[in-house]
Amino acid sequence: MxxxxxxxxxxxxxxxxxxARSAMLxxxxxxxxxxxxxxxxxGSALSVERYRLANGLxxxxxxxxxAPVVAYHTWFRVGSRHERQGKTGLAHLLEHLMFNxxxxxxxxxxxxxxxxxxxxxxxxxxxxxxYYYENLPASQLGLAIALESRRMGKLVMQQxxxxxxxxxxxNERRYRVDDDVDGAVSEKLYSRAFTTHGYRTPxxxxxxxxxxxxxxxxxxxxxxxxxxxxATLVVVGDFDEVATIRxxxxxxxxxxxxxxxxxxxxxxxxxxxxxxxxxxxxxPTDKVSIGYHGPAxxxxxxxxxxxxxxxxxxxxxxxxxxxxxQDAEIATDVRGWVSTFQDPGLYEIGLVARPERSAEELLAKxxxxxxxxxxxxxxxxxxxxxxxxxELGLLRGMETCGGKAEQIAFYTTTLGEPCGAFQRLxxxxxxxxxxxxxxxxxxxxxxxxxxxxxxxxPKEATP
Amino acid sequence: xxxxxxxxxxxxxxxxxxxxxxKIGSVLDPVGKEGLTRLMVRMLRRGAGDMGATTIExxxxxxxxxxxxxxxxxxxxxxxxxxxxSFDRGIELLAKxxxxxxxDPAELGKLLRESEGEIIEARDxxxxxxxxxxxxxxxxxxxxxxRASGLIPTLRAIERSDVLDAYARTLTRDKVVMAFAGDVDxxxxxxxxxxxxxxxxxxxSPARSIPDPAMKPGRRLVFVDKPERTQTQMxxxxxxxxxxxxxxxxxxxxxxxxxxxxxxxxMREVRSKRGWSYGAYANLPxxxxxxxxxxxxxxxxxxxxxxxxxxxxxxEEWRDKGxxxxxxxxxxxxxxxxxxxEIDTATKRVHRKLATSxxxxxxxxxxxxxxxVKAVTREQADAAVRNRLSxxxxxxxxxxxxxxxxxxxxQAIPGLVEHKVVPHDLE
Numbered sequence: 093m094x095x096x097x098x099x100x101x102x103x104x105x106x107x108x109x110x111x112a113r114s115a116m117l118x119x120x121x122x123x124x125x126x127x128x129x130x131x132x133x134x135g136s137a138l139s140v141e142r143y144r145l146a147n148g149l150x151x152x153x154x155x156x157x158x159a160p161v162v163a164y165h166t167w168f169r170v171g172s173r174h175e176r177q178g179k180t181g182l183a184h185l186l187e188h189l190m191f192n193x194x195x196x197x198x199x200x201x202x203x204x205x206x207x208x209x210x211x212x213x214x215x216x217x218x219x220x221x222x223y224y225y226e227n228l229p230a231s232q233l234g235l236a237i238a239l240e241s242r243r244m245g246k247l248v249m250q251q252x253x254x255x256x257x258x259x260x261x262x263n264e265r266r267y268r269v270d271d272d273v274d275g276a277v278s279e280k281l282y283s284r285a286f287t288t289h290g291y292r293t294p295x296x297x298x299x300x301x302x303x304x305x306x307x308x309x310x311x312x313x314x315x316x317x318x319x320x321x322x323a324t325l326v327v328v329g330d331f332d333e334v335a336t337i338r339x340x341x342x343x344x345x346x347x348x349x350x351x352x353x354x355x356x357x358x359x360x361x362x363x364x365x366x367x368x369x370x371x372x373x374x375x376p377t378d379k380v381s382i383g384y385h386g387p388a389x390x391x392x393x394x395x396x397x398x399x400x401x402x403x404x405x406x407x408x409x410x411x412x413x414x415x416x417x418q419d420a421e422i423a424t425d426v427r428g429w430v431s432t433f434q435d436p437g438l439y440e441i442g443l444v445a446r447p448e449r450s451a452e453e454l455l456a457k458x459x460x461x462x463x464x465x466x467x468x469x470x471x472x473x474x475x476x477x478x479x480x481x482x483e484l485g486l487l488r489g490m491e492t493c494g495g496k497a498e499q500i501a502f503y504t505t506t507l508g509e510p511c512g513a514f515q516r517l518x519x520x521x522x523x524x525x526x527x528x529x530x531x532x533x534x535x536x537x538x539x540x541x542x543x544x545x546x547x548x549x550p551k552e553a554t555p
Numbered sequence: 556x557x558x559x560x561x562x563x564x565x566x567x568x569x570x571x572x573x574x575x576x577x578k579i580g581s582v583l584d585p586v587g588k589e590g591l592t593r594l595m596v597r598m599l600r601r602g603a604g605d606m607g608a609t610t611i612e613x614x615x616x617x618x619x620x621x622x623x624x625x626x627x628x629x630x631x632x633x634x635x636x637x638x639x640x641s642f643d644r645g646i647e648l649l650a651k652x653x654x655x656x657x658x659d660p661a662e663l664g665k666l667l668r669e670s671e672g673e674i675i676e677a678r679d680x681x682x683x684x685x686x687x688x689x690x691x692x693x694x695x696x697x698x699x700x701x702r703a704s705g706l707i708p709t710l711r712a713i714e715r716s717d718v719l720d721a722y723a724r725t726l727t728r729d730k731v732v733m734a735f736a737g738d739v740d741x742x743x744x745x746x747x748x749x750x751x752x753x754x755x756x757x758x759x760s761p762a763r764s765i766p767d768p769a770m771k772p773g774r775r776l777v778f779v780d781k782p783e784r785t786q787t788q789m790x791x792x793x794x795x796x797x798x799x800x801x802x803x804x805x806x807x808x809x810x811x812x813x814x815x816x817x818x819x820x821x822m823r824e825v826r827s828k829r830g831w832s833y834g835a836y837a838n839l840p841x842x843x844x845x846x847x848x849x850x851x852x853x854x855x856x857x858x859x860x861x862x863x864x865x866x867x868x869x870x871e872e873w874r875d876k877g878x879x880x881x882x883x884x885x886x887x888x889x890x891x892x893x894x895x896x897e898i899d900t901a902t903k904r905v906h907r908k909l910a911t912s913x914x915x916x917x918x919x920x921x922x923x924x925x926x927x928v929k930a931v932t933r934e935q936a937d938a939a940v941r942n943r944l945s946x947x948x949x950x951x952x953x954x955x956x957x958x959x960x961x962x963x964x965x966q967a968i969p970g971l972v973e974h975k976v977v978p979h980d981l982e
Contacts, residue, residue, distance in 0.1 A: 135568075137567070158565070158899075159898070159899035159900070160895055161895050161896060161899050199827070200818060200827060203818045204818045204885075207816050207818055207885075207889050207893075208885055208888050208889060208892075209888075209892055210888070210889060210891070210892020210893035210894070210895065210896075211892075212896065213817075227896060229892050229893075229895045230895075232892070255830075256827070256829075256830045258830070259830025260826055260830045260832075263786065263830065263831070263832055263853070263854070266786040266853075266855060267833050267834075267853055270785045270786070271784055271785055271786050272679075273679055274679075374781065374782045374783050375679050376675045376676065376678050376679065376980065377672075377675065377676060406616070407612065407615075407616060408600075408608075408612045409609060409612030409613045409615075417669065418608070418665060421665065421668055424669070424672040424676045425676070446668075446672040447671075447672060447675050473613075473617070476617065477613065477616035477617050478616075480616060480618065480619035480638070481616055481619070483619055483638060484570075484619045484620065484621060484636065484637075484638055487569065487570045487638065488570065490568055491567075491568065491570070491902065492900055493899070549782070
């Protein structure tokens with residue numbers, strides 16, 4: 093039994109689109125001026141059409157008629173690493189406030205209008221960026237353009253909204269960190285592994301800092317960083333490219349660019365001694381979290397280390413899973429992740445002990461595996477399997493318009509490469525066993541790691 | 556081959572989703588051997604024919620595939636995502652895993668010990684602890700109250716012969732439903748379905764018989780006591796709905812108003828106005844029989860009692876005063892317009908067909924859904940809430956620190972007939 097999928101309108105021919113684009117560009121001038129910066133192939137069937145408005149707003153459009161829906165992403169090149177000490181959590185609080193009130197739009201109206209249009213909307217903040225998105229029926233694209241352009245320049249931040257939202261954020265912190273062992277350990281790991289770089293502070297903010305944030309703090313951050321020249325807009329879905337860029341230019345053209353401050357960044361000095369910390373938590377088993385200083389996303393080593401990570405931790409056939417979970421039966425869960433940050437981040441490893449097994453046992457067993465990959469090359473078969481898993485991961489991330497928009501926006505924001513996901517796949521294919529060995533020896537250095545150990549609280553200490 | 560096969564072709568990506576479901580689940584686990592079906596399902600990738608666990612996992616990775624398995628009360632399912640070029644080899648492997656499991660005793664021992672570790676580790680998840688307490692209390696003697704992953708004593712009672720029996724009565728040809736989505740055509744999918752079908756035990760297996768649950772009268776509180784909680788995880792609810800109910804869609808529309816969106820009454824009152832909880836939603840899941848209704852929030856410990864009082868009041872107002880015409884119109888617009896995202900990928904579209912077969916939903920459950928939403932009146936929505944969601948018979952389940960807030964929580968529930976404090980490591 094087969095059914096046809098719901099199709100959007102057919103895409104215009106390439107020549108017709110070029111003619112329409114040329115005619116449109118010729119009409120534009122002044123604040124509405126639009127620069128066309130060319131197209132990039134996105135996979136085998138789609139292309140990213142690149143535009144820039146006079147105020148610096150980068151606009152990337154991908155016509156994808158697979159379904160009558162549109163994904164609308166707005167990414168700002170600002171995250172928690174841009175915060176000052178004492179003001180941590182500001183980028184994230186501002187993200188919450190962006191759903192509240194802006195000129196001509198009462199609190200709650202933004203979400204209500206979008207939900208009424210059948211849209212899903214949300215946002216996320218991390219160390220390097222903050223983004224907002226709407227997934228909406230294709231017929232409602234105009235609403236996203238109208239609302240997003242308005243909140244990029246006309247946000248209202250009064251004491252009442254800030255006070256209420258601070259309480260929500262504090263509750264989010266309790267949920268994600270204070271009452272969550274993994275969240276608490278991750279926060280500790282980064283705060284110990286980094287001593288000067290902005291990556292040492294948690295994106296959600298320290299609780300004391302959150303409570304002290306003011307409307308003036310929010311206004312200052314907003315006017316400094318939420319400017320069109322610090323943003324990328326990505327639209328993917330069932331729309332007409334030329335008509336859409338016209339509407340975007342009309343809606344955003346009046347927004348003024350800002351002078352984005354030079355980042356006051358303090359890279360960490362190389363770590364020369366292992367750092368350790370022991371925590372006691374109301375948790376049933378021992379846990380270990382390890383952070384090795386790793387490469388930035390743009391480094392070639394990042395691909396090699398990511399493949400190594402997959403060989404060590406990617407699924408049940410990985411080396412560490414087999415050694416700790418299946419053979420030695422001392423762990424319940426093992427995981428590894430190479431941070432995908434703009435600046436050098438961490439290669440994070442997490443281990444969860446079985447009951448009655450210790451963190452020290454886990455660490456010793458892990459070290460055996462890490463020593464092996466530093467001593468001998470991985471096999472070609474392991475490398476092939478890791479590449480195949482990466483390819484599958486890329487494809488799965490591209491199934492929806494939202495998935496495509498996120499990939500385009502993420503790689504544009506962090507690397508300046510709209511098609512970075514595909515370039516990354518090509519890079520993974522080029523990585524050799526020698527590259528993996530080199531990455532292992534370069535990054536898996538015991539003196540450059542931070543180890544956070546968690547033990548269950550003694551029974552008598554609990555009420 | 557008589558098994559239902561659903562196919563949705565999409566050439567957008569060189570990716571195929573393969574779903575194999577069975578209309579039977581952990582409801583068949585013998586009392587005292589809970590977790591058996593799930594254990595059997597997880598054993599399938601740990602040995603088949605001449606392939607050992609490591610060989611299987613390496614093969615899956617080499618193909619560019621991902622295989623996941625699920626065992627619920629009423630269904631068992633497998634999902635394989637695979638790069639198109641490996642499709643035929645992936646199907647051969649899947650047929651082998653489903654059709655020729657070895658249930659190696661050493662692997663079984665390992666999995667049992669691994670599962671015990673996972674059960675203990677789950678005690679870290681406060682929301683899951685509240686959810687388990689909620690389901691145990693709402694459903695009591697019904698199969699929905701039993702934990703599909705089992706408990707440590709029930710896992711220890713399982714023998715290899717139990718696993719073999721569970722396999723023979725569960726993964727049978729008469730219970731299988733298959734679905735294919737993505738870069739796959741009819742002929743490919745049919746060939747694959749036949750290969751998988753032929754590999755399965757012939758059956759037949761016992762009929763799936765899960766009665767509607769009944770709930771004890773009165774308001775009951777179960778408090779999961781865990782040290783040092785700065786925040787609570789709180790669920791309130793009781794009996795819910797079944798797709799064959801006349802008022803099923805009306806109840807869904809009413810719930811959309813109450814707690815189904817980011818601007819719902821619940822979210823507005825709890826989060827937007829008071830900042831008491833980051834999340835606030837009400838949920839009406841479906842299954843082969845009546846499922847539950849629950850609303851979830853996670854207020855700070857010191858706000859929990861006030862938040863609970865507010866939520867009980869909101870529930871009461873919803874039942875007594877119903878929804879407004881404006882709210883109804885809003886919910887209808889939201890549900891009809893957002894429907895585009897229920898069907899925007901081939902996998903989502905085929906999942907609806909698979910669910911219809913697996914859960915014995917009315918044939919037109921999804922195809923008539925929008926039409927039914929549009930037809931719901933205020934009177935129907937209000938009546939559905941009054942008839943299906945009881946204000947008098949409610950369960951409140953909370954994870955928190957009992958010595959600090961237990962008494963306040965108890966006081967916040969008028970008409971409480973039963974109050975139980977359970978340790979967080981009860982299961």
